[in-house]
Amino acid sequence: MTKRGNIVAAAAAAAAVIATAGPSMAATPGGSEIVGSSSVSGMMMFNSAPGKVVILDKTEGNAARINGHPAWGEEWDTQSRSSRLMNVVTNTFCAGGMSLGNGTWAVFGGNENVGPGGNSTTPRFSTTAPYYDGDGGAAARFYSPNSADNADWDDGNHYMKRRRWYPTVEALGDGTLWVGGGEDYGGYVADEGQNQPNFEYWPSRGDAINMDFLTQTLPMNLYPLAWTMASGYLFVQAGQDAILYNLDSNTVAKGLPSTTGPMKVYPASAGVAMLPMTPANNYTQEVLFCGGVQRPLNEWGNGAGPLYNPLNTPASKVCERITPEADNPTWEQDDDLINGRSMGTFVYLPDGKLWFGQGVRMGTGGYSGQPYNKNIGISLGDQPDFQPMVYDPTAARGSRWSIAGLSQMQVQRMYHSTAILLEDGSILTAGSNPNADVTFNNTANYTNTEYRLEQWYPLWYNQARPTQLNVTQIAYGGGSFEVPLSSSDLSNNITNIKNAKVVIIRSGFATHGVNFGQRYMELNSTYTANQNGSVSGTLHVSNMPPNSNIFQPGPAMAFLVVNGVPSMGQHVMIGTGQLGDQNIVAATELPASQDPPVPKSSTGNSKGNGSGSSGSNSGQSSGAAALSTGSAAVVTMIVALVAVVLSA
Ligand SMILES: *[C@@H]1O[C@H](CO)[C@@H](O)[C@H](O)[C@H]1NC(C)=O
Ligand SMILES: *[C@@H]1O[C@H](CO)[C@@H](O)[C@H](O)[C@H]1NC(C)=O
Ligand SMILES: *[C@@H]1O[C@H](CO)[C@@H](O)[C@H](O)[C@H]1NC(C)=O
Ligand SMILES: *[C@@H]1O[C@H](CO)[C@@H](O)[C@H](O)[C@H]1NC(C)=O
Ligand SMILES: *[C@@H]1O[C@H](CO)[C@@H](O)[C@H](O)[C@H]1NC(C)=O
Numbered sequence: 001m002t003k004r005g006n007i008v009a010a011a012a013a014a015a016a017v018i019a020t021a022g023p024s025m026a027a028t029p030g031g032s033e034i035v036g037s038s039s040v041s042g043m044m045m046f047n048s049a050p051g052k053v054v055i056l057d058k059t060e061g062n063a064a065r066i067n068g069h070p071a072w073g074e075e076w077d078t079q080s081r082s083s084r085l086m087n088v089v090t091n092t093f094c095a096g097g098m099s100l101g102n103g104t105w106a107v108f109g110g111n112e113n114v115g116p117g118g119n120s121t122t123p124r125f126s127t128t129a130p131y132y133d134g135d136g137g138a139a140a141r142f143y144s145p146n147s148a149d150n151a152d153w154d155d156g157n158h159y160m161k162r163r164r165w166y167p168t169v170e171a172l173g174d175g176t177l178w179v180g181g182g183e184d185y186g187g188y189v190a191d192e193g194q195n196q197p198n199f200e201y202w203p204s205r206g207d208a209i210n211m212d213f214l215t216q217t218l219p220m221n222l223y224p225l226a227w228t229m230a231s232g233y234l235f236v237q238a239g240q241d242a243i244l245y246n247l248d249s250n251t252v253a254k255g256l257p258s259t260t261g262p263m264k265v266y267p268a269s270a271g272v273a274m275l276p277m278t279p280a281n282n283y284t285q286e287v288l289f290c291g292g293v294q295r296p297l298n299e300w301g302n303g304a305g306p307l308y309n310p311l312n313t314p315a316s317k318v319c320e321r322i323t324p325e326a327d328n329p330t331w332e333q334d335d336d337l338i339n340g341r342s343m344g345t346f347v348y349l350p351d352g353k354l355w356f357g358q359g360v361r362m363g364t365g366g367y368s369g370q371p372y373n374k375n376i377g378i379s380l381g382d383q384p385d386f387q388p389m390v391y392d393p394t395a396a397r398g399s400r401w402s403i404a405g406l407s408q409m410q411v412q413r414m415y416h417s418t419a420i421l422l423e424d425g426s427i428l429t430a431g432s433n434p435n436a437d438v439t440f441n442n443t444a445n446y447t448n449t450e451y452r453l454e455q456w457y458p459l460w461y462n463q464a465r466p467t468q469l470n471v472t473q474i475a476y477g478g479g480s481f482e483v484p485l486s487s488s489d490l491s492n493n494i495t496n497i498k499n500a501k502v503v504i505i506r507s508g509f510a511t512h513g514v515n516f517g518q519r520y521m522e523l524n525s526t527y528t529a530n531q532n533g534s535v536s537g538t539l540h541v542s543n544m545p546p547n548s549n550i551f552q553p554g555p556a557m558a559f560l561v562v563n564g565v566p567s568m569g570q571h572v573m574i575g576t577g578q579l580g581d582q583n584i585v586a587a588t589e590l591p592a593s594q595d596p597p598v599p600k601s602s603t604g605n606s607k608g609n610g611s612g613s614s615g616s617n618s619g620q621s622s623g624a625a626a627l628s629t630g631s632a633a634v635v636t637m638i639v640a641l642v643a644v645v646l647s648a
């Protein structure tokens with residue numbers, strides 16, 4: 001096994017600390033509660049380590065101060081519901097981010113140094129009172145969580161080749177990052193004169209590489225929507241167009257059909273997600289886009305604002321799906337949203353459904369002072385939508401959306417708000433700040449700067465949970481690992497062994513309605529039910545499929561899900577924990593599933609002798625050890641979580 005980075009050990013050690021805590025807070029399933037306040041407004045957010053969420057803002061006049069300047073970075077502890085400030089030094093205004101394959105988080109780009117009102121400093125590009133921020137345009141910032149929980153940002157020391165305001169960051173199969181698009185300075189949409197129709201890599205592989213697609217799709221090309229595909233091609237969507245791009249030859253591998261549906265990139269801001277990849281769908285990579293705003297390319301204007309009044313324009317209800325690597329990809333219409341939505345955000349739930357929340361019913365993201373928006377500060381979106389919805393990708397067409405049992409949220413989440421999955425399967429929501437600087441006195445108070453943190457609870461939140469997985473690292477191909485299933489894991493019903501699975505979720509880097517890098521994969525598995533009448537057995541779980549483009553290397557969470565109810569998420573390292581070669585080997589066969597014995601007392605409605613039970617099954621591991629066990633000291637600290645039943 002490859003040597004493990006410190007990050008893996010840190011994640012495991014921290015897991016040991018929280019593993020004893022279950023979903024410990026009284027919660028209303030399908031409801032939410034305000035769990036506290038952040039010190040910086042949650043424009044960007046990611047789950048960095050067990051129980052820890054990093055919240056990033058732009059440079060602005062937050063009251064909290066660190067190192068003699070206002071803070072715009074913070075780490076929130078989801079268990080103690082308290083936070084520590086972080087010393088981010090360059091302006092993270094509309095940056096992009098993602099985790100590297102070695103567990104370090106990276107945040108790229110942003111805007112120039114600003115003072116009050118978000119105005120340029122005098123002299124321009126100087127670090128001056130009162131905000132003392134550095135130029136973030138080309139900044140590359142790094143955060144490596146540690147087990148002492150005292151790490152901070154490495155900021156102001158590393159730079160990209162180009163300035164990038166609104167860049168997209170996507171992980172590649174070797175754990176390095178693609179950083180693409182954006183423009184030099186701020187604006188509502190991209191201006192040709194300051195466009196960055198190119199991309200670069202981190203770690204750097206030389207100068208930026210031109211990408212014509214990001215010129216063709218002007219001005220709707222900021223935060224271009226991009227996903228690494230199984231082939232290694234990059235699927236990129238901007239304007240109403242889409243391509244598969246070959247990063248080896250720097251050419252378009254295949255032009256995909258254009259959509260006639262709504263605009264999807266910022267500031268139209270559709271909700272986007274790659275649908276869960278499962279053995280049942282053979283890890284097909286299909287991407288879902290919901291909402292956005294239906295206006296033609298030539299009405300989006302320029303950096304100063306749109307050429308129409310977005311506040312009069314309902315956001316779109318339309319959902320569309322595309323499978324970019326299908327033989328003949330098409331934009332397939334999916335079930336409509338209940339209401340049109342811009343800046344809606346998808347977050348995977350461990351059960352394989354997707355939460356959809358946040359955003360507005362009218363208008364767009366972005367802001368600019370216009371004659372028509374004086375009452376709402378400078379927001380270009382209005383009518384916050386408080387209704388979360390759940391999307392079931394396996395449901396029949398016509399019944400994929402549900403709001404049954406789901407209350408309205410309490411806090412509006414307009415432009416510059418975020419939502420991220422937590423270990424217990426709940427979702428933390430933060431931010432909302434369609435303002436150039438901290439503002440509390442807009443006439444419409446729901447457009448003021450928002451600090452409240454609200455946590456949302458899925459319908460199964462209070463149910464007894466299966467045992468947390470004892471896994472710290474998962475390789476690509478090569479074998480499987482065993483998960484013991486106790487009577488309590490199976491809710492004392494042996495038939496539930498047929499509905500047990502292990503899923504891997506990367507919650508990603510949340511900003512602007514997109515959780516960049518967010519991916520969900522169910523690992524292949526078979527089961528052995530014990531044959532002696534006890535309600536117990538073993539799940540045989542394959543390592544990652546032998547292709548690191550399907551689910552890229554780096555940190556993620558693993559859940560044991562039984563009958564739709566997940567364990568607490570276990571932070572794991574996918575791949576070697578290093579950048580570069582991921583030691584990919586062929587997958588090995590799993591033992592055939594072995595069903596429970598047919599009960600002797602069965603009174604004739606037994607369907608037979610059990611499926612898949614031919615062949616003898618030992619229940620032992622079929623291949624090479626799946627896990628790098630790492631430091632025994634660390635791993636033995638991990639306490640298996642005993643399922644807890646809570647009363648609401
Ligand atoms: C991960 O890789 C990046 C880029 O090379 C580097 O800056 C960072 O220090 C690495 N992190 C660890 C934990 O080695
Ligand atoms: C920012 O600049 C604008 C335009 O020059 C000016 O009207 C405004 O007063 C400035 N804001 C602050 C807080 O200085
Ligand atoms: C599943 O996908 C793999 C890799 O793309 C392919 O080789 C295989 O034929 C597919 N299997 C089925 C049943 O479609
Ligand atoms: C509130 O608005 C007034 C003018 O409308 C402005 O002078 C003042 O600075 C604002 N206060 C805050 C805290 O934004
Ligand atoms: C806005 O003000 C109203 C009336 O004071 C209050 O009920 C409401 O909670 C406030 N909303 C926000 C988002 O602050």
Ligand SMILES: *[C@@H]1O[C@H](CO)[C@@H](O)[C@H](O)[C@H]1NC(C)=O
Binds near residue numbers: 493494496497499563
């Ligand atoms: C046991 O679980 C299966 C599904 O896994 C369910 O169909 C069945 O009704 C359950 N039996 C009891 C007694 O709850």
Ligand SMILES: *[C@@H]1O[C@H](CO)[C@@H](O)[C@H](O)[C@H]1NC(C)=O
Binds near residue numbers: 531532533534
């Ligand atoms: C049933 O078999 C399993 C696996 O061999 C064993 O761990 C368990 O103790 C047995 N239970 C009973 C009641 O015999």
Ligand SMILES: *[C@@H]1O[C@H](CO)[C@@H](O)[C@H](O)[C@H]1NC(C)=O
Binds near residue numbers: 591
């Ligand atoms: C899952 O594992 C079984 C048994 O090894 C194998 O036959 C099947 O092809 C695998 N499915 C996928 C999608 O890899």
Ligand SMILES: *[C@@H]1O[C@H](CO)[C@@H](O)[C@H](O)[C@H]1NC(C)=O
Binds near residue numbers: 607609
């Ligand atoms: C169960 O197995 C027995 C013995 O192999 C066989 O005779 C019988 O037909 C089987 N029943 C079913 C429903 O397959």
Ligand SMILES: *[C@@H]1O[C@H](CO)[C@@H](O)[C@H](O)[C@H]1NC(C)=O
Binds near residue numbers: 470638640
């Ligand atoms: C977790 O796995 C490690 C390594 O395989 C093992 O030593 C340890 O006993 C396991 N802990 C539990 C609680 O199962």
Ligand SMILES: [Cu+2]
Binds near residue numbers: 094512
């Ligand atoms: Cu922004």
